[in-house]
Amino acid sequence: MLNDAKDLQAVYIVCGYTDLRKGIDSLSNIISQTYGMDPFQPGTLFMFCGRKIDRIKALIWEGDGFLLCYKRLEQKASKFQWPRSQEEVSGQMC
Incomplete structure (x- = not known):
C-alpha cells in the first residue's frame, strides 16, 4: 500500500x-x-x-514490503538537480 508522505521521518539522497x-x-x-x-x-x-539526471528511483520500507518508485521527466530540458559529491551538499548521505 502506498503510504502518505506525511509519515516520512527521514529522506536520504544518495549522492553520485x-x-x-x-x-x-x-x-x-x-x-x-x-x-x-x-x-x-x-x-x-x-x-x-x-x-x-532526468530519472530517479526511491526506496521505502512500508512494514510489509518495499515500495520502489521510479520517476522519469518527459520534457527534454527537464533535469533534477542532483548532488554528485559530498562537497555539493552538506549534512546528507554521500
Missing part, C-alpha cells in the same frame, strides 16, 4: 551515480553495505539518481 537498472535487493544492499544504514527503517525514504 547509481545504476538505475538495480532493483530492490541491490538498492537495499547499497544502503546497508555502503552507508551502514538499515533499509528496513520505517518512515525512511532513500533516493537514487543515475547518470541521466
